[in-house]
Amino acid sequence: METKISKIGVFTSGGDAPGMNAAIRAVVRASIYYKKEVFGIMQGYDGMIAGEIVKLGARSVGNIIQRGGTILKSARSQEFRTKEGRKKAFDNIKRSGIDALVAIGGDGTFAGLNVFFEEFGIPSVCIPGTIDNDLAGTDYTIGFDTATNTAVEAIDKIRDTAISHNRLFFIEVMGRNSGYIAINSGIAGGAVATIIPEDTMTLEELFSKLDEGEQSKRKSNLIVVAEGSKIGGAFDLAKKFSERNNYFDIKVTILGHLQRGGTPTYFDRVLASKMGVAAVEGLIQGKNKAMIGIRNNQIVFNDFETIMGSKHLIDDESLRIAKILSI
Numbered sequence: 001m002e003t004k005i006s007k008i009g010v011f012t013s014g015g016d017a018p019g020m021n022a023a024i025r026a027v028v029r030a031s032i033y034y035k036k037e038v039f040g041i042m043q044g045y046d047g048m049i050a051g052e053i054v055k056l057g058a059r060s061v062g063n064i065i066q067r068g069g070t071i072l073k074s075a076r077s078q079e080f081r082t083k084e085g086r087k088k089a090f091d092n093i094k095r096s097g098i099d100a101l102v103a104i105g106g107d108g109t110f111a112g113l114n115v116f117f118e119e120f121g122i123p124s125v126c127i128p129g130t131i132d133n134d135l136a137g138t139d140y141t142i143g144f145d146t147a148t149n150t151a152v153e154a155i156d157k158i159r160d161t162a163i164s165h166n167r168l169f170f171i172e173v174m175g176r177n178s179g180y181i182a183i184n185s186g187i188a189g190g191a192v193a194t195i196i197p198e199d200t201m202t203l204e205e206l207f208s209k210l211d212e213g214e215q216s217k218r219k220s221n222l223i224v225v226a227e228g229s230k231i232g233g234a235f236d237l238a239k240k241f242s243e244r245n246n247y248f249d250i251k252v253t254i255l256g257h258l259q260r261g262g263t264p265t266y267f268d269r270v271l272a273s274k275m276g277v278a279a280v281e282g283l284i285q286g287k288n289k290a291m292i293g294i295r296n297n298q299i300v301f302n303d304f305e306t307i308m309g310s311k312h313l314i315d316d317e318s319l320r321i322a323k324i325l326s327i
């Protein structure tokens with residue numbers, strides 16, 4: 001079924017992720033390809049509330065496919081959580097004539113869009129853009145591949161200095177509720193242990209692993225810790241371990257927002273391009289309240305209701321491999 005959509009609004013929301021610009025470009029160019037007008041809403045839901053809406057053309061999105069960040073800027077809007085805020089946003093959307101929305105962001109973004117649809121009925125599709133890769137309904141989110149590659153590159157560099165000084169490093173990577181970056185950069189970076197929010201490793205298990213390493217003459221150690229670790233962040237773990245350790249010189253590195261920036265990998269650019277085109281085609285075909293995903297290399301549309309409140313779980317195989325290889 002073809003719909004009568006004529007003006008599409010696109011915005012980015014929540015934490016920025018490398019590849020968001022490639023997704024914006026794809027939404028804009030696909031809209032124009034299908035003879036639709038397209039508008040950029042600046043600064044996520046905050047810009048929707050403030051009426052910061054600009055018309056975009058094919059050339060507005062030239063030269064951005066390789067750039068990190070988001071040309072539309074982003075925000076974690078508090079005002080959009082209120083009914084009054086959403087009403088202001090709706091008034092601006094109506095005034096600009098926008099009759100369909102594409103949001104690029106994480107779970108907070110599409111939860112907001114879901115409420116907005118329930119209240120005002122604007123057809124909406126969401127593209128998963130977050131470095132965390134924690135969204136149900138997709139094997140990959142835009143930005144995860146780049147962020148993980150950034151983490152691995154940093155881990156490799158830290159390894160050089162760890163080896164040279166026989167040191168133990170606790171390296172903290174992003175992931176408040178998700179261990180995706182940690183487990184994958186841990187495997188790829190050859191970590192001795194990876195601490196993720198989803199795992200049940202205790203402090204004692206971690207420390208006895210380090211003791212065993214010392215006994216088997218391991219000279220340097222890299223421990224990757226996800227930000228959301230349940231047994232403490234990198235600084236906490238380093239402090240606790242230093243209270244009982246007398247054989248390792250211990251250092252801590254927090255990678256932080258370094259992982260959010262930078263040139264997107266080819267993988268994120270292609271993923272973002274596919275999802276951006278799918279978003280526009282989906283809206284034209286009548287898709288609504290849906291988050292796009294990629295499953296087994298095929299684009300899918302997930303109804304918001306089927307994925308809200310669910311999480312993309314870490315696969316047991318990754319956990320198993322990490323354990324086997326870290327002896």
Ligand code: F6P
Pocket residue numbers: 015076106130131132174175176177227260
């Ligand atoms: O959701 C992406 C993410 O980078 C998380 O990994 C991290 O916990 C959070 O955003 C940090 O958010 P902010 O940049 O708002 O501090």
